[in-house]
Amino acid sequence: MSSFPAREQLRQRVEYTYKFNAKTGRHGWLRLTPAYSLKIVEELVAGCANARRILDPFCGTGTTALCAAYHDHEGVTSDINPFLIWLAQVKTARYSPASIEGARHACAKALNLVANRFVEPVSAPPIFNIERWWSAEALEFLRLLRAAIEHVTQPETEARDLLLVAFCRTLIEQSNAAFNHQSMSFKGNEQLSLLLPADRGAVFMSDVRFVLNGASENPVGSTSVVLSDSRKLKKTLSGPFDLVITSPPYANRMSYIRELRPYMYWLGFLENGRDAGELDWMAIGGTWGIATSRLADWERAEEHFNSPHLTEAVQAIAHADNKNGVLLAKYVAKYFDDMWAHFCELPELLASGAKLHYIVGNSTFYGTLVSTERLYAEMLSELGFSQVECRPIRKRNSKKELIEFDVVAQWK
Numbered sequence: 529m530s531s532f533p534a535r536e537q538l539r540q541r542v543e544y545t546y547k548f549n550a551k552t553g554r555h556g557w558l559r560l561t562p563a564y565s566l567k568i569v570e571e572l573v574a575g576c577a578n579a580r581r582i583l584d585p586f587c588g589t590g591t592t593a594l595c596a597a598y599h600d601h602e603g604v605t606s607d608i609n610p611f612l613i614w615l616a617q618v619k620t621a622r623y624s625p626a627s628i629e630g631a632r633h634a635c636a637k638a639l640n641l642v643a644n645r646f647v648e649p650v651s652a653p654p655i656f657n658i659e660r661w662w663s664a665e666a667l668e669f670l671r672l673l674r675a676a677i678e679h680v681t682q683p684e685t686e687a688r689d690l691l692l693v694a695f696c697r698t699l700i701e702q703s704n705a706a707f708n709h710q711s712m713s714f715k716g717n718e719q720l721s722l723l724l725p726a727d728r729g730a731v732f733m734s735d736v737r738f739v740l741n742g743a744s745e746n747p748v749g750s751t752s753v754v755l756s757d758s759r760k761l762k763k764t765l766s767g768p769f770d771l772v773i774t775s776p777p778y779a780n781r782m783s784y785i786r787e788l789r790p791y792m793y794w795l796g797f798l799e800n801g802r803d804a805g806e807l808d809w810m811a812i813g814g815t816w817g818i819a820t821s822r823l824a825d826w827e828r829a830e831e832h833f834n835s836p837h838l839t840e841a842v843q844a845i846a847h848a849d850n851k852n853g854v855l856l857a858k859y860v861a862k863y864f865d866d867m868w869a870h871f872c873e874l875p876e877l878l879a880s881g882a883k884l885h886y887i888v889g890n891s892t893f894y895g896t897l898v899s900t901e902r903l904y905a906e907m908l909s910e911l912g913f914s915q916v917e918c919r920p921i922r923k924r925n926s927k928k929e930l931i932e933f934d935v936v937a938q939w940k
């Protein structure tokens with residue numbers, strides 16, 4: 529028998545938010561949990577059969593909580609991004625056969641409204657350069673479909689939530705976004721999809737089928753998904769937790785808000801670029817839009833975690849032969865100050881003997897290696913954690929020094 533009885537169910541739900549690109553071997557959207565990371569999370573959860581309450585303070589798309597619940601634990605997770613909180617809530621919820629049937633029925637009604645144009649399309653979301661994202665036909669279809677979903681479902685119902693997850697899949701499938709690089713780009717015009725309106729409806733129907741298929745396999749354990757800043761966790765969460773499994777943002781300037789903006793605008797979680805920048809500024813490791821100019825004015829607080837490795841790295845980056853050296857040195861310093869603030873929250877939330885797993889990669893800036901794993905280990909030791917270890921998991925790409933680690937520790 530498989531040692532992961534819940535694997536298939538888990539995979540189906542995790543994949544709500546994935547579109548796998550067979551050619552490039554990459555996940556096309558909402559790629560917050562790559563396949564190898566799901567495997568690691570599963571193995572860690574399965575290896576801790578005694579854990580009752582499992583915490584993930586950087587929820588993303590909710591994989592850890594979902595995995596915990598499929599293995600009959602309580603999964604508690606939090607994130608700073610309200611869209612991801614909504615998505616993780618929808619992904620981890622339990623659905624009755626009646627609500628699945630209700631969503632299927634609502635999908636048919638919505639597509640009928642779209643096909644006959646019996647509904648007024650919503651306004652196009654205020655995404656900068658929206659014509660780069662969608663052809664005029666695709667945009668028209670999505671505006672009609674978004675309106676139809678509202679028309680056939682009540683606010684805050686399971687049917688609406690499930691259809692909106694499927695809508696997220698459809699909107700990105702019908703976009704010109706390409707995900708062949710670490711971050712997203714646009715396909716050339718020659719690759720614009722030339723789907724007929726009926727085909728566009730069929731894409732949505734197939735996405736709804738996919739989502740409902742996953743939703744019909746309910747996890748046995750429970751989950752709780754909370755909007756919270758990981759630097760102020762104690763305000764919103766109460767312990768004790770006996771296992772923490774998480775993948776925090778990396779110090780690599782990737783902006784989750786930038787990556788998630790199409791979903792966030794279409795679903796009303798963002799209304800303008802300024803809000804997007806504000807949210808990125810609140811996120812650890814964010815440097816997009818206004819977050820970049822805020823960083824230029826940011827100064828380190830008097831009190832911060834002191835480490836010779838960090839001081840050396842920050843100085844080397846600041847003095848690099850590059851006009852952005854000073855800004856990026858601040859970026860790195862702020863990233864670790866924020867992570868230190870996060871780690872300081874943990875002790876009061878943990879049971880004695882609780883285990884920690886932080887899956888994180890190191891980074892380089894202008895030739896300076898920033899050993900994130902080593903700095904996490906130093907911080908955890910300073911806080912009194914024991915058995916602190918950095919276990920290499922995999923090389924991140926052809927650059928041999930870029931490696932992903934599982935930083936492991938135990939509370940007292």
Ligand SMILES: C[S@@+](CC[C@H](N)C(=O)[O-])C[C@H]1O[C@@H](n2cnc3c(N)ncnc32)[C@H](O)[C@@H]1O
Binds near residue numbers: 810
């Ligand atoms: C690497 S992703 C997590 C991926 C996740 N393991 C998954 O399965 O999708 C890091 C997450 O940290 C969140 N984050 C960034 N800063 C945060 C903060 N201050 N508090 C809470 N979450 C934060 C981001 O919104 C993002 O979802």
